[in-house]
Amino acid sequence: MTYCHSKYQHLKPQINAFVKDFESKGDAVTVGQRNVIKSFEVDGVKLNIKSFKKPNAFNSFIYKWIRLSKAKRSFNYASRLIDCDISTPFPIAYIEETSFFGLKNSYYISEHIDYDFEFRALIHNPKFPDRALLLKQFAEFTFKLHQNNINFLDHSPGNTLILKTDKGYKFYLIDLNRMRFENMTFDKRMHNFRRMWLSKTMIKVIAKKYAELYNKPYQEIHDVMLKHSMAFQHKINRKKLRRSGRKMQFGTK
Template identity: 50%
Template sequence: MQITVHPQYKEKEVLIPQLIDVFFDSGDLIVQGARNTIKSNFLGTEKVNIKFFQKPGLFKSIVYSFFRSTKAKRSFDYANYLLKNGIATPFPVAYIEQKNSFGLLQDSYYICQQIDYDFTIRELIHDPLFPERNVILEQFAAFTYKMHEARVNFLDHSPGNTLIVKKGEGQFDFYLIDLNRMKFENLSIEARMDNFKKMWLSKTMVKVIAKKYAILSGESEVKLHQILLEKTKAFKGKITRKKYMKRKLKLMK
């Protein structure tokens, strides 16, 4: 077991192996997905989140062992990059990699601080009357603009991957999660608007975000609105077609 710990948690490193050993037997389940499992537990007296990444197949195990960083390491490294650039994310505690006798990756885990959040963008999508909806969307646009200015292309910028904490009347904090898929590059305006497409925005939400992003970037609001609306419609159409084809294939079986 190879453990890499953030310097601020070095004194708690001895507690991490035990936390991993009991991962499947204790703690509170947060997500049980097809690929990953996330649970919360206590590292000493502090509550943390532990993300277990699905065991890779032989090919991916070779790739992650010798040619590419594991998802756990990327999550840790990207979290540190975000925080260094003033973009909030749950604080990275450690990542763990377990390899077999041939040096091939078997299991990997990422540990970060627990964030007690209030909601995500998903709730705003499903509720047009959500309190302070436009204020939240404007601040989310500003948060994303700051991310883009830091050369972050978050490939999983989707409704459930930004946690939102209400700090007071009209004041919200945003935290990125599920970090292992990012690119670090200068982003054109087209690419910046494309990065919003997975948010599943309504026409009203598109209008609010385009207006705020235009103010921050100095770009034309009309231009941004047109690009963002086109990107959003194209993405929704693609997903709808995929779902339709899946239903057709099921009926044909």
């Protein structure tokens, strides 16, 4: 089953052809253990096709009969973001290949974005040009998400693309299939920053701007954001240490 946005109905035959030849054609954008993204071009439109990993038998049944597939969720969530004036690559289509027993393969198709860098560039380079300005604008971008009751569960450094334009910087969200649309309490808002791997200096800048927008004391914003960020980073670092310890034990046997 192929569902195309009304704006792109005319591309439906070509999109189906791209998916049919997905293994052998297209330019690789991302090749991961779970998902593969390739770019194609048709009628002057460059698009990305994301092929999701084939689900196991249990999830196959779930995605067919109980829960929306990752492809359909990505399409729906992108549409909702755009309705809220939050930038994401425009959703063109999604495809689900099913049998009676469940979902076999699924694909999400969106417009290709020629971005300049990911948010992670700000983490690895403290002297990144316009870093303070970008952090303030990122605070505004995330605040807008929260004001629209959007809890982006994969809010992480690689999932925010940044494009430099004549009018300044523009932020795009990607990898959208994990979201909740719920009332964003103060603690949920601060908790939502935890995966961004913010340094203490970055937190100071972001917290100051967020406090201005949220009309809440800076110190309270800073302290709770710092608490959640440090707890997450310590948790991940402990996991890395445990894994490296197991590898060392295995290597000595």
